Amino acid sequence: MSGHRILVPxxxxxxxxxxxxxxxxxxxxxxxxxxxxxxxxxGDDRFTVLRLRLPRVVLAxxxxxxxxxxxxxxxxxxxxxxxxxxxxxxxxGASAAAVAAILLGGLSGxxxxxxxxxxxxxxxxxxxxxxxxxGISSYRFVLIGIGVAxxxxxxxxxxxxxxxxxxxxxxLVWLVGSIGTPGWDEIAITxxxxxxxxxxxxxxxxxxxxxxxxxxxxxxxGVAVTRSRILLTLVAVGFAAVAVAVAxxxxxxxxxxxxxxxRLTGSSGAALVTSALVGALVVVAADFVGQRAIADVRxxxxxxxxxxxxxxxxxxxxxxxxxxxxx
Amino acid sequence: xxxxxxxxxxVAGLAVVVVASFAIGARxxxxxxxxxxxxxxxxxxxxxxxxxxxxxxxxxxxxxxxxLGLAGALMQGxxxxxxxxxxxxxxxxxxxxxxxxxxxxxxxxxxxxYVWFAFIGAALATVLVYLVGSGRGGAxxxxxxxxxxxxxxxxxxxxxxxLLTDLDTLSQFRFWQVGSLTGRDLATVxxxxxxxxxxxxxxxxxxxxxxxxxxxxxxxxxxxxSVTVTRIAAGIAVVxxxxxxxxxxxxxxxxxxxxxxxxRRVVGPDYRWILAYSLLLGPxxxxxxxxxGRIVVRPAELEAGMLVAAIGAPxxxxxVRRSRVSxx
Numbered sequence: 202m203s204g205h206r207i208l209v210p211x212x213x214x215x216x217x218x219x220x221x222x223x224x225x226x227x228x229x230x231x232x233x234x235x236x237x238x239x240x241x242x243x244g245d246d247r248f249t250v251l252r253l254r255l256p257r258v259v260l261a262x263x264x265x266x267x268x269x270x271x272x273x274x275x276x277x278x279x280x281x282x283x284x285x286x287x288x289x290x291x292x293x294g295a296s297a298a299a300v301a302a303i304l305l306g307g308l309s310g311x312x313x314x315x316x317x318x319x320x321x322x323x324x325x326x327x328x329x330x331x332x333x334x335x336g337i338s339s340y341r342f343v344l345i346g347i348g349v350a351x352x353x354x355x356x357x358x359x360x361x362x363x364x365x366x367x368x369x370x371x372x373l374v375w376l377v378g379s380i381g382t383p384g385w386d387e388i389a390i391t392x393x394x395x396x397x398x399x400x401x402x403x404x405x406x407x408x409x410x411x412x413x414x415x416x417x418x419x420x421x422x423g424v425a426v427t428r429s430r431i432l433l434t435l436v437a438v439g440f441a442a443v444a445v446a447v448a449x450x451x452x453x454x455x456x457x458x459x460x461x462x463x464r465l466t467g468s469s470g471a472a473l474v475t476s477a478l479v480g481a482l483v484v485v486a487a488d489f490v491g492q493r494a495i496a497d498v499r500x501x502x503x504x505x506x507x508x509x510x511x512x513x514x515x516x517x518x519x520x521x522x523x524x525x526x527x528x
Numbered sequence: 529x530x531x532x533x534x535x536x537x538x539v540a541g542l543a544v545v546v547v548a549s550f551a552i553g554a555r556x557x558x559x560x561x562x563x564x565x566x567x568x569x570x571x572x573x574x575x576x577x578x579x580x581x582x583x584x585x586x587x588x589x590x591x592x593x594x595x596l597g598l599a600g601a602l603m604q605g606x607x608x609x610x611x612x613x614x615x616x617x618x619x620x621x622x623x624x625x626x627x628x629x630x631x632x633x634x635x636x637x638x639x640x641x642y643v644w645f646a647f648i649g650a651a652l653a654t655v656l657v658y659l660v661g662s663g664r665g666g667a668x669x670x671x672x673x674x675x676x677x678x679x680x681x682x683x684x685x686x687x688x689x690x691l692l693t694d695l696d697t698l699s700q701f702r703f704w705q706v707g708s709l710t711g712r713d714l715a716t717v718x719x720x721x722x723x724x725x726x727x728x729x730x731x732x733x734x735x736x737x738x739x740x741x742x743x744x745x746x747x748x749x750x751x752x753x754s755v756t757v758t759r760i761a762a763g764i765a766v767v768x769x770x771x772x773x774x775x776x777x778x779x780x781x782x783x784x785x786x787x788x789x790x791x792r793r794v795v796g797p798d799y800r801w802i803l804a805y806s807l808l809l810g811p812x813x814x815x816x817x818x819x820x821g822r823i824v825v826r827p828a829e830l831e832a833g834m835l836v837a838a839i840g841a842p843x844x845x846x847x848v849r850r851s852r853v854s855x856x
Contacts (some may be wrong), residue, residue: 249545283674331845341848344611347677348844349780351616357835359830377688454680482794498692511682518675519660 206472208466213478217485223251224489226260240359247525254383256521260383260447261488263500264483267444267453269480270473272455273462278430279411281339282517284442285323285456289346292452295445300360300375311390313409313427319448321438324349331432378451378503380488387447394443400437406473409433451503453510454483477501531795537810545815549586553577553822572761584714589815589832591717592777595724597810598731600770601783601791601803605738606762607658610789610847611669614650615781617661618679622653625690626684630691641744643775645719653679654763669795720772727768729809735800742797780833780838783810789843808843813839 203278272285286292298320302308308316328349332341357375408429413420416426441455462475484502491500551562557574566576596614603612614620626649630636634643661675685837737758740748745755791805814832817839821830 234793288677315760326666331849344670344673344848344856345845346675347616348848350677351844352837352841353805359834361830361832377685404705500689500692502689507681507685508689511678514678515656515660515675515682518678519669 206466206468207371210475210478212483213465216354216483220482220485220489221258221262224485225254225259227493228398234348243443256385257380257389257445257488258392258485258494260388261380261485262394263367263388263450264380264444264448265458265481265484266477267391267440267480268396268451268454269458270399270438270442270477270480271477272441272457272480273459273473274402274409274433274440275455276459277413278437279339279342280413280453281343282456282460283343284339284346284503285459286325286351286437287450287452287455289328289343290350290353291321291324291328291346291438291441292445292450292455293350293357295321295442296375296378296450297353297357298323299446300357310386312514314390314394314443314446318439318442321442321445322435324353324435328463340375345363349466377450377501377507378445378449379501380448380484383447388436391443391447394439398436398439399516401432405429405433405436446453449501449503451484451506453506453514454487457513458483459492464474531801534794535804535808538805538812542808542812545819546586546590547811549589549815549819550582553582554746575677581674584717584816585818587714588776589818590811591724592773592780593783593811594728594782594807594813595773595810596782596783597770597787597806598803599773599807600786600810601730601735601799601806602738602762602769603784604788605734605799605802606759606766607662607668607672608742609672611673611786611844612784613781614766614773615779616673616785616844617676618653618683619766619770620648620650620774620779620781621680621683621687622651622656623647623771624779625649625687626652628687628690636798643716643723643772646775647723647767647771650774651763651767653683654770655778658763676696687807695845697708699814713791716776720775722773723768726803727765727772730765731769731801732800732807733764734758735798735803738762738799738803738853739797741797778833780814780836782836782844783814786840786843787813789847790849 210378267423268287272287274288275284275286275291276282278284295317299313299317301320302313302316306312309490325463328342328346331349332338335343361375408419408424411422411424412429414422419426419429446450458476458480462472462479465479466472467474483506487505488502491502491505494500547559547562550566551557551559555577557565557577561574565579569814599614599619602614603614603617604610606612626645627642630642630645638640657672657675657679659723660679661672707818739754740751740757741755742751743751748755748758770784787809788802790809791802793799795805814836817835819834821832821835826831
């Protein structure tokens with residue numbers, strides 16, 4: 202099994218590179234393989250490959266990786282596969298705050314990301330507070346999260362009806378999540394946020410593994426449980442917010458990345474790096490399909506991930522009901 | 529106070545709310561003018577506002593509110609699940625999707641045409657959520673709610689997909705999606721009303737059966753009730769009520785959740801009374817939300833669906849916090 206921990210990420214990286222290459226080469230205008238590399242080095246086809254397609258691919262990888270890590274941390278902390286930020290309203294909270302910042306405050310760039318982060322933290326804190334009753338029950342947390350998600354979604358809908366959103370596409374970004382055609386400055390902000398959070402996560406990762414063993418065992422192993430939980434939650438919320446601030450609430454990526462990574466590595470623990478890779482792979486693949494599946498229609502990546510992720514959740518529920526009667 | 533007295537008080541309350549709905553708004557109209565206008569002696573702008581603008585939205589609030597309140601009570605009774613609500617369980621999303629498909633793909637423009645699509649959509653979503661969320665182990669609040677959330681997410685994705693190919697519908701949909709009592713005319717209501725009426729009668733008739741069902745499937749069967757018949761009949765009523773309400777008012781969540789709980793608190797666990805109370809409390813809640821929405825951000829308005837969500841979410845949280853639910 203331990204071999205899988207090295208092998209699986211390597212295979213995922215290879216798959217990611219292959220898919221990224223396909224995303225650069227295939228489209229309304231097909232670039233020949235040699236031309237893609239030439240374009241990367243500054244040759245012909247530079248506009249299509251470098252200006253239109255490369256930013257998308259890079260951002261898709263970043264967004265997917267952030268969501269994958271965020272989901273895995275949440276799911277591990279609450280030891281519940283359903284406690285992912287997109288199901289419990291944290292992503293929607295980030296989205297609503299970002300929209301408020303853009304439409305009401307006229308902000309852009311890093312300030313929007315900061316608002317998204319604040320919104321996500323506020324929603325996460327609210328859910329924690331509301332579901333706190335002699336400690337956290339993860340079912341209560343998930344149910345209250347779904348309720349909060351409904352309200353935040355309603356608020357988001359309200360913001361969009363009130364504002365002059367002339368560009369339908371930009372409205373959709375905030376409802377379903379979309380990669381769009383990002384500028385390099387947006388990508389730089391996202392990358393910077395991801396790196397800062399990754400550095401913050403490094404010393405916390407071992408504590409996450411120990412928390413998996415249960416709070417009491419973790420305490421016995423010398424972990425300051427409450428402090429670690431709060432810090433890890435903040436980092437996870439940060440990852441979700443960084444992704445949502447630039448791409449909107451791309452649903453189900455955070456939800457599926459962790460479980461898929463676990464299944465691939467065969468380990469019981471949280472595989473953070475593998476989850477990040479799976480998340481990136483899912484978003485790049487979904488964007489690839491969304492951009493090219495229907496002629497003349499650019500399907501937002503969030504639509505594709507929902508169409509794949511929601512049936513997966515339904516399947517999980519149906520299967521669990523048959524075997525155990527409840528989740 | 530006896531249950532009957534409260535029922536009479538609710539009828540009176542509903543009458544007050546209806547009059548208020550005619551009188552209050554961006555333009556305040558005094559009571560005598562309102563009543564005169566309603567009796568057909570309205571004059572000038574005030575008369576027109578009362579009859580032509582506030583008339584339809586009041587009627588829609590009455591019909592949709594009653595339908596959603598009843599549907600929520602039925603769903604909670606049949607699934608024995610305190611969190612059942614047409615919005616949360618994805619029924620509204622199903623109706624929404626097929627309405628949009630009807631408009632965008634089949635070019636249906638009349639309400640009489642797309643109401644059928646709303647019913648089919650509501651039916652499909654109901655069956656799907658119930659099948660996925662229940663199974664042999666029975667439907668727990670968590671599994672049903674999650675199934676509803678997943679179905680809603682999936683259908684929303686399909687809705688977005690349809691809207692992307694048809695940008696004209698998109699701007700319209702943004703407003704419809706919030707759930708509002710405005711923008712529909714009385715002809716639409718007239719088309720839908722018979723279906724809602726049938727659903728409402730069916731719901732009220734099912735009251736005694738729900739009482740037996742509340743004892744558990746085994747006991748209900750032992751007492752000679754066909755549990756399957758009750759479930760199917762309730763399902764048909766829910767589809768008629770939710771499909772109809774969504775066709776005229778758009779997707780409104782939380783009315784079906786909150787109303788039966790208020791009713792239960794007042795009358796106890798007897799479903800015959802819960803259904804009767806829900807029938808009256810639904811329109812009261814929806815109309816009050818609509819009236820408040822007209823006042824709080826004057827001269828603009830907040831959609832009723834928004835305000836109901838703001839009222840309903842705390843109720844949902846309170847329900848989940850009660851140990852009986854969270855222990856499941």
